[in-house]
Amino acid sequence: MFNSVMNAPPFWHNGPAPGAFYNFPGASTTPQDFRQHSQAPVTTATSIVALQYKTGVVIAGDMLGSYGSLARYRNCPRILKVNDNIILGAGGDYADFQYVKDIIEQKIIDEDCLDDGFKLKPKSLYCWLTRIMYNRRSKFDPFWNNFVVGGIQDGEPFLGTVDKLGTAYADKIICTGYGAYIAVPLLRDAVEKNPNLTKVEARQLVEKCMEVLYYRDARSFPKYQIATIDETEGAVVEGPIDVNQNWNLAHMIQ
């Protein structure tokens, strides 16, 4: 009577067996390539503040590399002098910035080797960076950065930015990160009142912005670099400069 139950034929073939692991057909469990996709930034840098004035551009950024909420590396320069006509500032992932910096520096070396009298121009670098950033984002493997390119081309000052999505635009006032919310209103108001800023005025404005950013950005640092490209003086990167901190109001808070 029990024979038919004990010796019953199996219900299915090539299917899961009770008590055993079943590997679904068609899906390979090992990854084909070990590249990371759409990563999260690790060591990051915060805002960049940039302003175009009558005869040149100013770009400033602090020198902190944050590890999440830890102020880990307090000497991370992120304003780069590319050549006499171009300065480049970057925010976001510091490792990605270092990689792109090496590639740009190699480009300059190759250009020097060619020795044909042609030098890289700010708009060319800006365009090239835009293409790289957009292509990487289209492959889901972005450079997690926000670049600000400044320089003088054909006698006119130029200021442009590219972000990790490949969004690119050029303007007289460019600030990335928290600077967009805090520094841009200040700069816009000042430029509206005085459209023809001199180098000294522009620099003072940017210094004021760095001070306000130190008060209100929780991932900022009171030491920063400031780079200028002027028609007459070429590209100069200065730093580290200390923020003028005014904490007198501490006495007034109950």
Added chain:
Amino acid sequence: MSVLCPETPAPGFSFANCKRNALLESKGFPVPKATKTGTTIVGIIFKDGVILGADTRATEDTTVSDKNCEKIHYLAPNMYCCGAGTAADTEQTTQMISSQLELHRLFTNRVARVATANQMLKQYLFRYQGHIGAALVLGGVDSTGPHLYSIYPHGSTDKLPYTTMGSGSLAAMAVFESRWNPDLEEEEGVKLVRDAIAAGIFNDLGSGSNVDICIIRKGSVDYRRTFDEANKKGVRQSSYRYPKGTTAVLSSKTIDVEVVDVTVHPIEPEHMDTA
């Protein structure tokens, strides 16, 4: 004939409708978006008192629902409160506390203190655990001097010499951090507040239209509604009305209404059925 006595409702937030709302949302009827105020609101303490400022745009998600709303609410003759967040919450909360303050004033026979209003507001908002979306800037002058508080929806408060709230708060705070000092005269203070609100209006999409300012000094209040009309509506260049005779009349036909019959039906009023 009996009249039902309404039961006093249980204190605290009633979550009875949440299940119903979730069901409706799944059927395709989401909760209508509350009118928020987007907003830039600010307050500063100057030499003789407090200056409050606010923009006048109310938003419903990405539409402007009110181009000229009032965000500076009356609390007491010596106290005003700016409100950001959900418009209904700020309006009702300030009105409620205003009436409580009036009762308090009558009971104690003294001018109400700003700290009292602060306590009342924070205790009320904390009880509702942040569900009442009211972010307030409370300012006033009482017997102990000028005071300025910022009150957050969850019930925490800060007592500061200058403060900003709302989506435009970063733009406004940038202006304060670069230009505030403790020895401001009234005129400079008003200009600073106007500039801070203007920074919010022009750089934040949730804020816009005009600047309202309220200056509170010991013994006097200056409520300047539309202190600065920062965004004037464009004036039409010319009239688009067509002059009479533009359209030529080809022919006209008049149909008279003939009165055929006139009858009157009187209608007796029926007695109300109160059974």
